[in-house]
Amino acid sequence: MIRSEGDIADPAGSGTIDTAEPVVSMHRAAFGYQGRPVVTDIDVEVRRGEVVAVLGPNGSGKTTLVKGLVGLSEHLSGEVSVLGTPLARLRDRTRIGYVPQRHTLVGGVRATVTEVVATGLLARRPWWRRASRADRAAVQQSLETVGLADRARFDVDTLSGGQQRRVLIARALVAEPEVLVMDEPTAGVDHASQAVLAGVLQRLGAEGTTMLVVTHELAALRGVVDRILEVDTGHLVFDGTPRRYAVHQAELARAAGRGSA
Numbered sequence: 225m226i227r228s229e230g231d232i233a234d235p236a237g238s239g240t241i242d243t244a245e246p247v248v249s250m251h252r253a254a255f256g257y258q259g260r261p262v263v264t265d266i267d268v269e270v271r272r273g274e275v276v277a278v279l280g281p282n283g284s285g286k287t288t289l290v291k292g293l294v295g296l297s298e299h300l301s302g303e304v305s306v307l308g309t310p311l312a313r314l315r316d317r318t319r320i321g322y323v324p325q326r327h328t329l330v331g332g333v334r335a336t337v338t339e340v341v342a343t344g345l346l347a348r349r350p351w352w353r354r355a356s357r358a359d360r361a362a363v364q365q366s367l368e369t370v371g372l373a374d375r376a377r378f379d380v381d382t383l384s385g386g387q388q389r390r391v392l393i394a395r396a397l398v399a400e401p402e403v404l405v406m407d408e409p410t411a412g413v414d415h416a417s418q419a420v421l422a423g424v425l426q427r428l429g430a431e432g433t434t435m436l437v438v439t440h441e442l443a444a445l446r447g448v449v450d451r452i453l454e455v456d457t458g459h460l461v462f463d464g465t466p467r468r469y470a471v472h473q474a475e476l477a478r479a480a481g482r483g484s485a
């Protein structure tokens with residue numbers, strides 16, 4: 225059974241979040257690969273300004289679900305709209321920022337932090353056209369958002385894992401997406417970097433950025449996330465606030481305890 229929570233938090237406390245139009249809307253949606261569904265029967269509406277954590281065991285389909293929103297897994301059935309447009313008709317993909325699961329920044333090619341972040345603008349500007357002043361300002365702004373302005377000229381392979389994640393977030397932010405989809409932004413980095421990343425997400429959430437964040441580390445995002453979706457074996461098994469999720473988990477633990485008694 226899916227438990228749902230109607231109220232959403234207003235992370236900025238501004239009272240200005242427009243909750244009327246869903247930013248992401250899925251109805252009986254299925255996503256998968258080569259025509260084979262991995263996640264099915266997904267019913268979710270994400271409203272503007274929500275910060276949604278997607279939880280679940282390894283292999284449950286979290287990545288497949290969020291990849292569906294950026295066209296990296298196949299949308300096989302059901303209705304999916306992003307920013308009011310059916311997914312198949314969404315032409316301007318820069319409106320959705322995507323931070324992939326495993327960073328692939330290091331790998332033979334030398335590039336500075338600025339160069340990597342600027343690639344986030346390529347969808348808007350052909351590669352042969354020189355970066356405009358506005359482009360350079362956008363790169364600088366997104367590096368400031370993730371706290372890496374002082375590393376702009378560094379080679380990315382001289383950065384720590386956590387800093388490289390932040391470079392990828394800056395690359396996703398530079399085109400000013402309306403929704404940011406992140407796959408395990410805090411995975412595999414030390415606790416200090418996790419805290420910095422959580423701070424970055426907190427700031428983005430407070431600015432009203434709509435985010436879907438796949439994570440195994442909910443504790444690192446405490447206070448940032450205002451809604452949790454849990455996926456298990458390709459199905460959505462929970463949808464509600466972190467507080468309700470804690471209650472739900474406690475209930476499951478009690479039931480398991482009774483079962484084993």
Ligand SMILES: Nc1ncnc2c1ncn2[C@@H]1O[C@H](COP(=O)(O)OP(=O)(O)OP(=O)(O)O)[C@@H](O)[C@H]1O
Pocket residue numbers: 257262280281282283284285286287288289
């Ligand atoms: N490109 C692909 N082609 C075919 N099957 C895939 C592909 N990517 C993932 N799968 C399969 O889809 C299922 C769900 O994988 P997915 O990566 O969505 O799970 P996840 O919940 O994100 O796991 P994890 O927490 O380990 O990242 C797995 O059985 C996986 O083997």
